[in-house]
Amino acid sequence: MATPVIPSFCQTCGGALRETLSQAGEGPPFICTSCGRAVYLDPKLAVAAVVTTENQGVVLLRRAQRDKAYGKWILPGGHVDRGEEVTKAALREVKEETGLSVRLDGPLRVYSYESNPTVLIAYAATATSGELIMSPEALEIKVFPFDLIPWDELGYLSTRQALKDLLPVSCL
Numbered sequence: 001m002a003t004p005v006i007p008s009f010c011q012t013c014g015g016a017l018r019e020t021l022s023q024a025g026e027g028p029p030f031i032c033t034s035c036g037r038a039v040y041l042d043p044k045l046a047v048a049a050v051v052t053t054e055n056q057g058v059v060l061l062r063r064a065q066r067d068k069a070y071g072k073w074i075l076p077g078g079h080v081d082r083g084e085e086v087t088k089a090a091l092r093e094v095k096e097e098t099g100l101s102v103r104l105d106g107p108l109r110v111y112s113y114e115s116n117p118t119v120l121i122a123y124a125a126t127a128t129s130g131e132l133i134m135s136p137e138a139l140e141i142k143v144f145p146f147d148l149i150p151w152d153e154l155g156y157l158s159t160r161q162a163l164k165d166l167l168p169v170s171c172l
């Protein structure tokens with residue numbers, strides 16, 4: 001996941017921000033030196049889907065974005081837009097990244113990690129229609145049978161945990 005961006009300037013007046021000495025959860029981490037505005041850094045909400053197909057497979061894509069997870073297999077997903085319904089964000093991201101229309105079968109779990117700004121909600125989903133397509137965000141897209149998941153080449157800890165949360169124990 002990306003390193004959190006540290007803001008330098010106030011969104012209200014453009015003044016320089018000063019880092020406060022507050023501990024996590026106690027008071028704002030930044031104060032504007034010009035207007036005194038308190039600036040908080042919020043988590044980023046993301047969604048992903050473990051999409052299963054009728055032939056007992058899971059859709060994974062190989063990440064094309066050049067970061068730590070480059071070239072690794074990840075779930076289709078992305079950030080939730082402000083004001084967007086989370087389930088709609090999941091359907092949108094899956095469609096954009098895989099070409100598939102899916103039915104959301106329910107949330108699997110919420111995944112969050114110390115010092116990581118992203119909070120991920122993963123859904124279990126079933127492919128209902130559409131053909132697999134490659135988006136510019138993927139180097140490759142593939143349906144993996146449950147027993148052939150590339151466990152050593154997954155992009156994120158959340159990818160691994162969401163797959164483990166969904167797949168039958170016999171496939172782990």
Ligand SMILES: [Zn+2]
Pocket residue numbers: 010011012013014015032033034035036037
């Ligand atoms: Zn300000």
